Amino acid sequence: MSVARRAFLQLGAGATVGILFTPTVWTALDDVSIWTQNWPWIPKLTYGETKGLPTVSKMCESGCAVKVRTVAGEAFGVEGNPENPLSGGGVCPLCANSVQVKNSPTRIKSPMLKGEAISWDKAKEIVAEKLDAAGSKVAVISGDQTGTVNEVFSALLTEKGSDAFYAMPCDMQAASKAWAGLMGGSGQIGYDLENSDVVLLAGADALESWGPTVANLKAFAANESGKFIFAGPMQTKTASVTSKWVPVPAEGMAAFTLGLCYYVLQAGKSVPAADFAQFKAMVMSGFTPAKVEAATGVKADVLAAVAKQLLAASSPVVVPGGSVASHCAAFALNLLLGGGMKVLPEFGKALSGAMSRSDMLKQDILQGVDTDLLFVYEANPAYALTDQVKAGFTVAFDCVNTETTAAADLVLPTPHSFERFEDVASPYGVAAATYSLGGPVCKPTLDVMTAGDFVLGLADLGAETFDEVIEAKVAAIGADMDELTEGAAYVLEDTADVSGVSLAAAVLGKAAIPVKGSGAISLAPYTLLNVGTANQATTPNAPCTISNNQLLGEKMVVMLNSVTAAKLGVSVGSAIKLSGGAGECEALVQIFEGVMTDTVAAPLGMGHTVGDEFSKGKGDNVYKILTVSSEAATGASTWAGSTVNVAKI
Secondary structure, eight states: OOHHHHHHHHHHHHHHHHTTOOOHHHHHHHHHHHHTOOOSSOOOOSOOOOEEEEEEEEESSSEEEEEEETTEEEEEEEOOOOOSSSTOOOOOTGGHHHHHHOOTTTOSSOOOEEEEOOHHHHHHHHHHHHHHHHTTOOEEEESSSSHHHHHHHHHHHHTTTTEEEEEOOOHHHHHHIIIIIIIIOSSSSEEEEETSSSEEEBBBOOOTTTOHHHHHHHHHOOOOOOOEEEEBBBHHHHHHTEEEEEEEEEGGHHHHHHHHHHHHHTOOOOOOOOTHHHHHHHHHHHOOOHHHHHHHHOOOHHHHHHHHHHHHSSSSEEESSHHHHHHHHHHHHHHTOOOEEEEEEEOEEEEETTHHHHHEEEEEEEEOOEEEEEEEEEEHHHHHHHHTTTEEEEEEEEEEEHHHHHOOOOEEOOOOOOGEEEEEEEOTBSSEEEEEEEEEOOOOOOOOHHHHHHHHHOOOOOOOHHHHHEEEEEHHTTOHHHHTTOOEEEEEEOOOTTTTTTOOOHHHHHHSSSSSSSSSSEEEEEETTTTTSSSOOOOOOOOOSTTTEEETEEEEEEEEEHHHHHTOOTTTTTTEEEEEEEEEEEEEEETTBBBBBTEEEEEESSOOOSOTTTTTSOOOGGGGOOOOOTTTTOEEEEEETOOEEEEEE
């Protein structure tokens, strides 16, 4: 027996009509509806007053001044704060997702000792015992570049007779080692991008990974004359919106910059530095156009054209990224040009025993950490520094689970930055000393404690609570607490004294010699904020914004130009293995002519083994294949010059 199409349709229609006129089904559906609405895991709408509360987010390295949208005291969204002079109403991709991270299932809910929940009193007892036993063999690794919480940690180290405060690798540290270490300067270097008429970004990816990216976006948005030039091994997003891209290998950036000094010195520029004559002799003999071309591949006419633009500008500025030598060379060039480089004074300290910011940046984490007791504050060295860190006992302070908290002996959950007092003092790169403060805009829902309060409970450091430390910091700066918590920022227009600064002539020439790893292909790692950073994994809303040029399915994508691809015998979509440093990475190939020949560009921030579904298992961890080398003369460690071997799989 068969049912024709028309008969089937008639049967279906009749059945539907029968259902519609039968009251039993409606009663059953109503019961099911009520039952499903009572499931305990379904979120309930919150009703109440809606507010936009000013505070700061610390998910990016510079920190964003934001307004958190709340309803009945619960945070549900983030927007920029137009009253803040740095953000001007903007917000970076990481900080825009702050609420989603606050509500993440990866939040750490209570203190954990080797995977077992314990009380805060027990945690304090354990750390106090370890602290007594360690003596001076105590170290701190901080992922916070701008917060006063670092003063609390450094004061504890000072009290224990240790100077082992480590920052995660960053441009702020390279700049401090160059300016305060090699050149004898004081204060912090800043750059007036907005008011400079020519800006050379010498390896500084200003819209993604260098400095206050939101403020940088404002400067780019106001650019009407094509004043930006980018120099680097690949045409990044930043380079794509500049007037010119100059291909320069990362390890050759210092030599390229000193090559520009050659032309500037030829034009008669000078600096009242004691070693100026020595510096001039070193540049004029060691960094001629021919020698710079041999070291970097940059043609003499290209070098001369960039120098001509800088010399013709009324207020030029050169913004470095990468190695200590690159920063030192750029600072020397800026001093010769007399343009938009600023020197910012440090704000006063909240605790007398705390280190200065320059002292906090002295230790070289790439040379390794080996200690009995290690405190890690909202950093992820187990992910980004896979071989450099060893400790007898590790205490990790963090808001969410990471590779570092998974490996730590004791994990202490911190409040999210929206649940605590948090401050941002002069992010690296800003043109004026700036201080922003945010108070808690919602209440903690987990068993958390600020790291500052916990550490202050371990020793007499001059304050009992972290709130007191924040109040002391505001007083030392001379700012108004009420104005700051309402979203205003304190801006200090003063500049530091630059008299007596050296040009580091005795060491800079040797330090600027390019040093590469032993691999066949140069590695150009790059950061995209929507992918993440060394300390912050990809945020929940970000995966849909990641391009197929970075991630395809769960495979990382790297970029080569067509010449390099032909040499390696690969094409679009080829699966390859990159070997370098202490590990290997797998990736797919994309062809992009905005990468230098014999170079592979690879995105940082992927390959997490701990985290949520948005970051875990996506791509591979490029930090594993970075090569650490030492600069000649300075001894400073750098990732510039990383190389890999590439094999088709």
